[in-house]
Amino acid sequence: MEKSLLVQFLGENPVFAIVDFLIEHKDVDVSKKDIIGGAGISRATFFNHWPELERQGIVKVTRQFGKTKLYMLDTESEIVKKLLELEGVLIARTLQGHSKFSAGSLKERNLAS
Numbered sequence: 001m002e003k004s005l006l007v008q009f010l011g012e013n014p015v016f017a018i019v020d021f022l023i024e025h026k027d028v029d030v031s032k033k034d035i036i037g038g039a040g041i042s043r044a045t046f047f048n049h050w051p052e053l054e055r056q057g058i059v060k061v062t063r064q065f066g067k068t069k070l071y072m073l074d075t076e077s078e079i080v081k082k083l084l085e086l087e088g089v090l091i092a093r094t095l096q097g098h099s100k101f102s103a104g105s106l107k108e109r110n111l112a113s
Contacts, residue, residue, distance in 0.1 A: 029070035
């Protein structure tokens with residue numbers, strides 16, 4: 001699995017893996033099981049870090065049926081807003097870098113012709 005720009009920038013860490021998965025699925029509510037599988041971490045690691053994500057208001061419960069709760073990023077949270085902003089900046093810089101490379105390559109090819 002290819003690492004996201006956010007994980008490449010922040011480094012590999014279970015919290016970043018969880019947040020990254022939630023960012024990738026920010027329009028869908030997911031179960032803890034979905035997050036564990038999608039983030040590629042163990043249950044024990046997940047449950048070591050999950051309480052802090054809840055305490056910090058990074059996630060919110062969207063639905064509950066029986067004992068099962070579904071979660072999403074809390075996009076009203078200042079922390080989440082900043083993380084999404086950081087992701088946007090990283091994407092923009094990556095795209096900008098690719099367009100500069102492409103334009104430079106094109107210019108070099110035209111000069112060589």
